[in-house]
Amino acid sequence: MQNSYNDDRATGVAGPIPPPSLPRLERPRLHDTVVGHLRQCIVEGVFAPGTKLNERELCDTLGISRTPLREALKVLAAEGLIDLAPNRGASISRMSEAEVRESFELMSGLEAFSGELACERITAAELAQIKALHYGMLACRAQNDLPGYYSRNQEIHDRINEAARNGALRQTYQSINRRLQALRFRSNQQSGKWDDAVEDHEEMIRALEARDGKRLAAVLKRHLLEKRDAVLPLVSGDGTEAKNLLKTTDA
Template sequence: MQKSNHEEATEGVAGHAAPRSLPRLARPRLHDTVVEHLRQFIVEGVFAPGTKLNERELCETLGISRTPLREALKVLAAEGLIDLLPNRGASISRMSEAEVRESFELMSGLEAFSGELACERITAAELAQIKALHFAMLACRARNDLPGYYSRNQEIHDRINEAARNGALRQTYQSINRRLQALRFRSNQQSGKWDEAVQDHEEMIQALEARDGKRLAAVLKRHLLEKREAVLPLVSGDGTGTKNLVKSTDA
């Protein structure tokens, strides 16, 4: 039976045959991988808001022990994606309608400011990378590949924020955006809304190429507020879409 990276790394330590540095390298990789998998489950709707997580089934699915799982859950709790309650385990956080409205309103301002600064500071290489992501995103849309589309979509927004080169802005942006990713993903599940988002991205690329900060800021602000209006009707229906990695109680 093939051994996991975690088992291979720890086996060397037990037999005193592997360099001492291996466990310290393997553990962060395992930790990051678990966090990323769980975050993706939340974003893509495998877990509906309010759902209680079953640790045993998650461990079996991911092929890990409970220790790295619980460490990952603490990270996601710090990001506001899950709630950890004493003696009650972990459940997916649920945002109220007011929180959704206010968070998208704030994100629209953060993205607009990112766009203004990016137009002043972006390099030709960075712009080329964003354009390549844009074309890859369009290819995903043509295949109706929503996860692939969303991944590239979010990377475009993230790279615009990075190109702004403002550490305080980036920290705030990442914190707020983590809580909105699942809703941003769901906003594209209607074909009409998806096509509108693609058109917005076309305008973003044009504004970046022209280094037109005011135009890009306006497009980004409108884009985020349109997302808000698309997802608000979905907030009351957040009990749907739960798949088979959750149960009402943890075994």
Template sequence: MQNSDIDAGLTPPPLMPKVERQRLHDTVVEHIRRFIVEGVLEPGKKLNERELCETLGISRTPLREALKVLAAEGLIDIEPNRGASVSKMSEAELRETFELMSGLEAFSGELAAERMTATELTEIKALHYAMLACRAQNDLAGYYSRNQAIHDKINEAARNSALRQTYIAVNRRLQALRFRSNFQIPKWDSAIHDHDDMLKALEARDGKRLSAILRQHLLDKRDAVLQVQSREDAAAAKLKA
């Protein structure tokens, strides 16, 4: 009887803790990634684990697991006995990575113009108009999320898995910088003009045109980011003097 009682007892489903743990893990990664993208955690900033744990309402174990993921993505630097800090790209690295991204975006546009479905085009149009509404309200975070969704959907519509994987990996390193490129209103409005042209090229299924627009769009982002970084570096140098 005792054995049958044990056999008949309730056993916790073995997958439940793993599912909950994974959800927490993904949520923490996403929160910190957003902090980095939106500049809450600035490039070069040393991370205070206690403060992050309090902000996110978590223990140090899921935080450290999340930091390892972000380190693998190139967003966080972890040094033994010195802790973690937000990665800061050198000028040369920034230039080269944006150049690479301009090529990836251009190729995505060329393929997407051929392969995008009518439904996907409709979704991009909806995101475009939502993005314009955010600009009218000076909602940079809302604008950026829709902006990135447009670029992401163009890349998905290219239907090239090798391109997709490379795009995701490179774009993660540039998201915070792409966000910062809109800090100046003229740069922000110029980006919107580019998106108007992108939409027209998509509607016309003009892959060559869309490719050229996307390539220059990313190179303009590079130049805007370099300007911002140069001013910030100069201001930091003055404070140290």
């Protein structure tokens, strides 16, 4: 007696379709958590540019073994946040004055283009999320919460870039932005800079609401170039960051 599957084939009727072969889901990797933690420390200035990282001390502090730490350091090195040298270990990357200037100029163009495309392609739901982030950023400003302010500020820029829906643009944007995050964070350490940035962000929201791509592009470009101008005086001529870059001011 033939089984039903063979009978179906004989009559031209398709038999049962086997389930697709799916990859097994991996549990979150420890080194991903370590990457996020160390990245945040670099952005917020816990580690000064040029600082040599002691693996044993980091393992003791974080309560981890060297394997996930070294995996995390490789990721951060690929992002340009740390330098890995044979027989010398890891140290926090230091950008030269020329690198800072050129990177901010490039980022100003990438953000401007993101703004133009976002105004064409953003959805009402995405705009509502950006506005909610903006209000959260204002609340952090009122409480002098710089880390909270900065994280929402950066997420707004990221959401605008995401709304542009251009994969090549997004990949380049993320690559450059990772290297600039620490400097962007520190550029807001004065109250006046916070307030200027808030005004810029309010202009961004109005331009997004009006779907005015040219206006948003102009605001974003000016915004990034102002950050460049705020950061450059903190970078000495020999390419090392001045000590006052790490000082907390009246913010």
